[in-house]
Amino acid sequence: MAPGSFAEYTVVPAAVGTPVPALxxxxxxxxxxxxxxxxxxxxxxxxxxxxxxxxxxxxxxxxxxxxxxxxxxxxxxxxxxxxxxxxxxxxxxxxxxxxxxxxxxxxxxxxxxxxxxxxxxxxxxxxxxxxxxxxxxxxxxxxxxxxxxxxxxxxxxxxxxxxxxxxxxxxxxxxxxxxxxxxxxxxxxxxxxxxxxxxxxRGELLCKVDLGDGAPGGRFTGLESVFRAVDYMYMRENTGKIVVELPHSVNSKL
CATH class of the missing domain: 3.40.50.720 (NAD(P)-binding Rossmann-like Domain)
Structure with missing residues (x-):
C-alpha cells in the first residue's frame, strides 16, 4: 500500500503494520x-x-x-x-x-x-x-x-x-x-x-488466492515473475487474489 510495492523488501512505519495470525x-x-x-x-x-x-x-x-x-x-x-x-x-x-x-x-x-x-x-x-x-x-x-x-x-x-x-x-x-x-x-x-x-x-469468510499454477510459465515465484502475474490479471484468467511468492532468506523474519 506504499510506493515500492514490487520489491523483495520494504520498510514501513511500525504504526501501519498489520498483525496477522500466521504467514x-x-x-x-x-x-x-x-x-x-x-x-x-x-x-x-x-x-x-x-x-x-x-x-x-x-x-x-x-x-x-x-x-x-x-x-x-x-x-x-x-x-x-x-x-x-x-x-x-x-x-x-x-x-x-x-x-x-x-x-x-x-x-x-x-x-x-x-x-x-x-x-x-x-x-x-x-x-x-x-x-x-x-x-x-x-x-x-x-x-x-x-x-x-x-x-x-x-x-x-x-x-x-x-x-x-x-x-x-x-x-x-x-x-x-x-x-x-x-x-x-x-x-x-x-x-x-x-x-x-x-x-x-471462524470459517465464515473464504480468501481465495491464485498463485499462478495454471498460468503460462507456471507458479508466480520470485520478483521476476511479477510481469507474468500482471499480464495474467489483465487477461482476466485469475480466480481470487493473485499472489507472487518471494523466496525466504535467513533474515526474512527480521
Whole structure:
C-alpha cells in the first residue's frame, strides 16, 4: 500500500503494520481487496435483507469478498465472470446467479431476470460493463465504483463510458454513482482488517488466492515473475487474489 510495492523488501512505519495470525498468502487478500469490499459496502452500499446486489469481476481479488459479504447481509447476489470454472467457484461461495459473460449477454440476463433493476452494483471493470450496470440500476439504486480494470492499460489510464446520458439516467431513477478509494478510509482500516481476520478464523469468510499454477510459465515465484502475474490479471484468467511468492532468506523474519 506504499510506493515500492514490487520489491523483495520494504520498510514501513511500525504504526501501519498489520498483525496477522500466521504467514499465509490468504491474509494478503484481505489487506486491500477484503477491506475495500467490507468498507465500501458498509459505508456506501446500504445493504439490507432482500436487496439485489450485482458484483462485476465477481471471481476476482475483491469481487469474491463483495459476493460473500452481500450474502451475509441476506441479499440476492449476481456475479459476472469469464468462465464456467469461475461460475462454479462463485456458486461455492454463495453467489445466487453467476453470469459467464462469454456465453451469456449480461444486459439481456439482467433485463429478463431483474426487470425492476438491481439495488446495488459493486463495479470494478469499467467501460461497457459500467454502462450495463448503470442501465441495470433500480429506482434509488447505488453503483459503487471501486476500480476500472478495462482502462488501466490505456495511455490515459481512463476507461471510456457514455457519460453524456449519465445525468438523465440518474435523475430518472433517483440513483447514485459513487467512487470508493481505500486511502480515504485508512482510519477505519485496522478495525476492518481485524474484523475480517476474525471472520476467517471462524470459517465464515473464504480468501481465495491464485498463485499462478495454471498460468503460462507456471507458479508466480520470485520478483521476476511479477510481469507474468500482471499480464495474467489483465487477461482476466485469475480466480481470487493473485499472489507472487518471494523466496525466504535467513533474515526474512527480521
Amino acid at each position: 499465509k498468502p490468504e491474509y494478503l487478500a484481505l489487506l486491500v481487496s477484503g477491506t475495500t469490499a467490507y468498507l465500501s459496502l458498509k459505508e456506501l452500499g446500504g445493504l439490507a435483507e432482500g436487496k439485489t446486489v450485482l458484483v462485476t469481476a465477481a471471481a476476482g481479488g475483491t469481487g469474491q469478498f463483495a459476493v460473500q459479504l452481500s450474502k451475509m447481509a441476506k441479499c440476492h447476489v449476481i456475479g459476472t465472470c469469464s468462465s464456467d470454472e469461475k461460475a462454479s467457484f462463485l456458486k461455492s461461495i454463495g453467489c445466487d446467479r453467476p453470469i459467464n459473460y462469454k456465453t451469456e449477454d449480461v444486459g439481456s440476463v439482467l433485463r429478463q431476470e431483474h426487470p425492476e433493476g438491481v439495488d446495488v452494483v459493486y463495479e470494478s471493470v469499467g467501460g461497457a460493463m459500467f454502462d450495463l450496470a448503470l442501465d441495470a440500476l433500480a429506482t434509488k439504486g447505488r453503483l459503487l465504483v471501486i476500480g476500472f480494470i478495462s482502462g488501466y492499460q490505456s495511455p490515459s489510464g481512463l476507461s471510456p463510458v457514455k457519460a453524456g446520458a449519465l445525468p438523465a439516467k440518474l435523475l430518472r431513477k433517483s440513483a447514485r454513482v459513487q467512487g470508493f478509494f481505500l486511502n480515504h478510509y485508512l482510519s477505519q482500516l485496522r478495525a476492518a482488517m481485524d474484523h475480517l481476520l476474525e471472520m476467517c478464523a
